[in-house]
Each structure stands twice: as structure tokens, then as C-alpha cells.
Amino acid sequence: MQGNKKLNLLPMDVKNKYDNRYMIYVSSVVCSILALVLAVMYCNIGILNFSIKNLQNENAQYTSQQSKIEGLQKVIAENKKFIESYSNSNFPFYQFMNALESYRPYNLTIISVDSVDRLANEGEQEVKTEGETVEPTASPTPNKKDAEDTSKALPKLEYVKDLSDEKIVLRGYGESQEAISNYINSLSHLPYIADTQVSAIEQHKINEMDVNLFEVILIGKRGADFEN
Amino acid sequence: MDYLVKKNIIKKNKVIIDVGSKYIKLLGVHYANKKITITNAQKIDSSLFFNDNELVNVGELVRNIDRIMSKNKNVEISLSIPTSIVNSKIVSVKNKKVAELAKYIEREHTTFSKVSPLTHIIDYAYLGSREENGDSIHYCLVAAVSKNSVNLILDEFNKRKLKISTISYPIYDLVNLSELYHGDFENMNRLMIDFGVSGTRVVAFYEGVAVYVRDINIGVNTYLEKLFECQESLGKPEIFKLISAVGEMKILTMESLKKLFSSMNKEAYFNIVNEVSSQLAKDIFRIAEMCENNNAAITKIICGGFMIKGFDERLKQNGDMEVESFDLNLLENVSGRDFIVQLGNAHVDSTFNNAIGLAINTFM
Numbered sequence: 001m002q003g004n005k006k007l008n009l010l011p012m013d014v015k016n017k018y019d020n021r022y023m024i025y026v027s028s029v030v031c032s033i034l035a036l037v038l039a040v041m042y043c044n045i046g047i048l049n050f051s052i053k054n055l056q057n058e059n060a061q062y063t064s065q066q067s068k069i070e071g072l073q074k075v076i077a078e079n080k081k082f083i084e085s086y087s088n089s090n091f092p093f094y095q096f097m098n099a100l101e102s103y104r105p106y107n108l109t110i111i112s113v114d115s116v117d118r119l120a121n122e123g124e125q126e127v128k129t130e131g132e133t134v135e136p137t138a139s140p141t142p143n144k145k146d147a148e149d150t151s152k153a154l155p156k157l158e159y160v161k162d163l164s165d166e167k168i169v170l171r172g173y174g175e176s177q178e179a180i181s182n183y184i185n186s187l188s189h190l191p192y193i194a195d196t197q198v199s200a201i202e203q204h205k206i207n208e209m210d211v212n213l214f215e216v217i218l219i220g221k222r223g224a225d226f227e228n
Numbered sequence: 229m230d231y232l233v234k235k236n237i238i239k240k241n242k243v244i245i246d247v248g249s250k251y252i253k254l255l256g257v258h259y260a261n262k263k264i265t266i267t268n269a270q271k272i273d274s275s276l277f278f279n280d281n282e283l284v285n286v287g288e289l290v291r292n293i294d295r296i297m298s299k300n301k302n303v304e305i306s307l308s309i310p311t312s313i314v315n316s317k318i319v320s321v322k323n324k325k326v327a328e329l330a331k332y333i334e335r336e337h338t339t340f341s342k343v344s345p346l347t348h349i350i351d352y353a354y355l356g357s358r359e360e361n362g363d364s365i366h367y368c369l370v371a372a373v374s375k376n377s378v379n380l381i382l383d384e385f386n387k388r389k390l391k392i393s394t395i396s397y398p399i400y401d402l403v404n405l406s407e408l409y410h411g412d413f414e415n416m417n418r419l420m421i422d423f424g425v426s427g428t429r430v431v432a433f434y435e436g437v438a439v440y441v442r443d444i445n446i447g448v449n450t451y452l453e454k455l456f457e458c459q460e461s462l463g464k465p466e467i468f469k470l471i472s473a474v475g476e477m478k479i480l481t482m483e484s485l486k487k488l489f490s491s492m493n494k495e496a497y498f499n500i501v502n503e504v505s506s507q508l509a510k511d512i513f514r515i516a517e518m519c520e521n522n523n524a525a526i527t528k529i530i531c532g533g534f535m536i537k538g539f540d541e542r543l544k545q546n547g548d549m550e551v552e553s554f555d556l557n558l559l560e561n562v563s564g565r566d567f568i569v570q571l572g573n574a575h576v577d578s579t580f581n582n583a584i585g586l587a588i589n590t591f592m
Contacts, residue, residue: 006353
């Protein structure tokens with residue numbers, strides 16, 4: 001059967017009542033679906049607003065952190081600059097001391113590491129101290145005067161800040177000459193050491209043991225001279 | 229709402245009520261997944277509510293229906309009212325658009341015999357169309373029922389809070405039932421007959437479209453009245469029992485049947501039955517002949533309803549047509565164009581045919 005017009009002998013008002021009832025059902029279903037959709041959309045908008053606020057807060061935090069980081073980066077850059085300029089213009093003393101200990105064989109002992117000028121000053125001081133002990137019986141009054149004079153006569157101790165192009169005297173002893181020579185060889189190959197001069201290697205007895213005392217003069221380099 | 233059921237969007241239960249002058253047939257029907265499942269079938273004797281084929285005691289009729297439906301009061305009801313209170317005709321409309329049919333029928337076909345829009349509820353059903361000599365002919369079934377009759381029925385149903393959603397009548401139910409034969413392409417020209425107690429309804433199909441309807445005034449009551457006139461000593465219930473059990477079958481084997489003829493002249497019985505059946509068959513063949521004269525030779529007759537035993541044999545002997553008795557219990561797969569009819573636990577005999585047709589109406 002084509003078409004869908006069906007016969008129904010119900011009065012028109014009853015048919016309309018049914019149709020209206022179905023229309024009410026359908027419209028209520030449609031309305032409830034719409035309301036549900038709107039509610040879901042409203043919830044989504046709320047969630048999105050909340051996340052936008054969170055993102056804005058995070059963004060503000062990020063901006064403040066960024067400005068802080070920029071400030072710190074500036075400080076770091078300044079510090080780096082300083083370190084670079086320092087290491088370029090000075091002898092890397094810390095690295096040198098580190099190398100002294102790391103290259104040192106187990107059977108070698110370091111007695112001292114000094115700059116040559118310091119050693120020279122120490123020598124003068126020791127001489128003066130010995131001179132004082134020569135005349136211990138002097139009267140107290142002139143002693144005061146003497147003390148003032150002595151303080152005036154004592155040479156001022158000056159430490160060289162930078163050891164580049166300076167001589168560094170390394171003293172120590174080892175059980176074997178081979179260990180000593182290996183150690184000196186290792187030090188001589190350090191990039192910030194310009195030259196190595198062995199001053200002396202002598203055999204002595206320490207605690208009734210035969211050891212080889214040695215003294216090496218190392219000449220330092222500037223950082224800028226060996227980097228790159 | 230039927231549209232949603234048809235499109236398998238919702239499931240639905242319905243109660244189908246076919247009000248006949250002998251029995252009220254009730255079907256419980258469940259619509260789901262494009263299947264019509266008959267879940268329940270019941271019959272109520274309605275002869276008390278009718279007088280001379282006129283429905284006189286509507287209140288009592290509805291009370292009986294209400295008693296049965298007490299558990300399913302919220303279920304929609306499709307009601308098939310007796311043909312006797314409906315005026316109907318099939319109209320053919322040439323070369324009109326389907327969309328224009330409603331207005332055309334309202335203008336041209338709402339006043340016929342004693343029918344008037346003022347006093348009657350008039351509606352139509354589109355039956356289909358076919359091509360003839362380059363013309364497109366549409367067929368519509370126009371039916372009318374008096375407002376008083378319908379309102380009387382509706383008032384009684386409303387009093388008991390029973391909801392009627394559809395009112396149909398047996399001829400339209402037959403048209404709906406024909407949907408189950410949509411695939412019988414060898415017999416596109418056929419007659420569908422509903423044998424009722426008060427009358428016999430015949431619908432003629434040409435190329436699968438219902439083109440002619442006729443309500444023959446001969447039914448089981450005709451046999452009953454004539455036999456009662458002949459043998460008044462035998463009560464009408466006994467005669468009805470005799471007609472139901474014997475019909476036109478002359479071979480009697482059962483002792484109980486032989487006993488029935490102890491108070492009824494066997495020869496007289498068969499003479500009367502033969503006379504009435506001949507008249508009925510003659511009317512049916514006249515319809516077939518008329519169809520043949522209009523180049524629509526009928527090849528099949530499908531019978532249903534309260535057909536007396538042996539009448540189908542009479543139709544077979546006197547014509548070249550195939551005769552089939554429609555019985556849902558005997559068919560395995562009963563299907564329409566896009567639905568299936570299934571029997572649940574219910575048992576339905578051939579008198580439920582109109583109710584089944586009305587149940588199918590939801591899927592049309």
C-alpha cells in the first residue's frame with residue numbers, strides 16, 4: 001500500500017487529543033534534551049572559565065618568575081664575565097692544587113708549595129728572629145724601644161695574588177726517583193705550567209728510611225694563554 | 229506514535245478488540261523490532277449485546293471488555309466496530325496527486341447514501357494506485373460512521389478509563405490483512421472473504437490493490453434463522469452448534485453428531501444449508517465474474533472468519549480459482565513488507581482474522 005493515510009473513525013477532537021499528547025511528549029523530550037545540552041554547555045563554559053583563570057594565574061606567576069630569572073641570568077652573566085676575565089688574566093691556582101694532589105703517587109709526599117718571593121721573605125724573617133735571640137739580656141726599657149724599632153725594621157709580607165709568570169717552588173720526597181720523575185713529568189704537561197726546572201734531588205734519611213728529597217720550580221701561565 | 233513503532237524506535241503493547249455479533253475477539257499484541265507478537269487471544273460471547281445484528285447494550289459490552297483488561301488499563305486499544313454501523317465505498321481517482329487526494333475526497337465523496345459530515349465521522353484510507361491506459365488511478369476507501377454510535381461507544385470506554393486510539397471496521401481490516409499476501413505475485417487478482425455471523429464481506433484486489441468491496445447480507449445467522457424456522461423445537465444454540473460442527477459435510481461419523489440429527493430432519497437441514505450456501509457462492513462468483521469482465525480475472529480466493537465446513541469445497545468445485553483458508557496457526561512465517569507476525573503462547577483461529585488485520589494496521 002502506497003502512502004500512509006490510514007483509516008481511523010475516531011472523532012477529530014479525540015484524534016487531535018492524541019496527536020497533541022504525542023506532540024507534548026515529543027516537545028517535552030526535545031525540551032529536556034535542549035535543557036540537558038544547555039546545562040552541559042553551561043558546565044563546560046564554567047570549567048573553561050575556571051581553567052582560563054588558572055592559566056592567567058599561572059601566566060602571572062610565570063611572568064614574575066621570568067623577570068626574576070632574567071635578573072638572575074644577568075647576575076650569572078656578570079659573574080661568568082668576572083670569572084672568565086679572572087681566569088683569563090690569572091693563574092688557575094685552584095686547578096693547579098687539584099692537579100698536584102690528583103697526579104701525586106701514593107709513595108710521594110709533598111712538603112711545601114711556595115712562591116719564590118715568599119720563600120725569600122721567609123728566609124729574611126728567620127734571619128731576624130735568630131738575631132734577636134743573640135741578645136736576650138737587654139734591659140726592659142730599651143727592649144720596648146727595640147721592639148718598636150724591630151717592628152719598623154721587619155719587612156712587610158706580601159703575597160702575590162697572581163702566580164702567572166711567577167715561579168712556584170714545590171718540595172717533597174719520595175721513596176723512588178722514578179715516582180718523582182713521573183710526577184714532575186705529569187706536572188710539566190699541565191697546560192697552565194709554562195716551564196719546569198728541577199732544582200735538586202738529594203737522598204736523605206727520614207725516620208731511618210732512605211728517601212729522595214726533591215725541589216722543583218714550576219713557572220705558571222695565564223688562563224688566556226692556554227685556553228682555546 | 230505508530231510511526232515510531234513502525235520505524236522500530238519504540239516498543240509498544242496494544243489490545244485489539246474486534247466486536248462481532250457473535251463474539252468479541254480480543255488480542256494482546258506486542259510490537260517490537262518490526263515484529264508483531266500475539267501474546268494473548270480471548271473471545272467473549274457477544275450475542276447478548278446484539279439484537280437483530282444491532283449493537284444495543286454497549287455498556288454491558290464494555291464492562292465485559294474492562295473485566296478482561298483490568299490488568300492492562302493503560303494499554304492503547306484498537307477497536308473494530310461492526311460493519312452494520314459503517315457506510316463505506318471504494319473511490320477511484322484518476323490522474324490526481326496523492327497530496328491532493330484529501331481535499332478531493334473531502335469535496336467530492338463525503339456525502340453519499342445517508343452519510344453527511346454533520347452527522348457522521350468520515351475518514352478515508354489510501355489503498356494504492358495502478359496504471360491503466362496511461363492513466364494513474366488511485367484507490368481510496370471512504371468510510372463513515374454516525375457520530376452518535378461512536379460517541380456512545382467512546383463514552384462507555386472513557387467511563388472505564390480505557391483509551392481507544394483507533395477505530396476501524398472489518399472491511400478495512402481485511403485490506404490490512406491482505407498485506408500478508410504482498411509477495412503472492414501469481415495471484416495479484418484475488419478475493420479476500422470474511423465470513424461473519426451477520427454477513428459476509430468481500431474485497432476484490434486487482435494487481436494487489438483493493439478496488440471493490442461488497443458486504444453480502446448472508447452470514448451464519450442466515451443459516452441459523454432458516455433452520456430455526458424449519459425446526460423451531462430445536463433451540464438456536466443447538467442449531468448454531470450443529471452448523472459449526474457439521475456445516476456442509478454430509479459424511480457423519482461421530483455419534484454425537486448423529487444424535488444432533490435426532491431432533492432435526494437431516495434432509496431438511498442439508499437442503500436449507502445448500503440453499504443458503506448456493507446463494508452465498510453465487511454472490512461471490514458474481515463478484516469474480518464482474519472482476520473478470522473488467523479484465524481482472526480472479527485467480528485466488530482467501531477465506532477467513534466463520535466459514536461453515538465444506539463451503540471452501542463448494543467454491544473450489546464451482547470455479548477455476550484457488551481457494552485458501554487463512555489460518556495463522558498453519559503458517560510458519562507470516563510476514564508483511566517489513567514486519568513479521570508471530571504467535572506467542574496464544575492460539576488464534578480463523579475468526580481472529582479481522583483482529584490480526586487491525587493489529588497489522590500499525591505497521592501500514
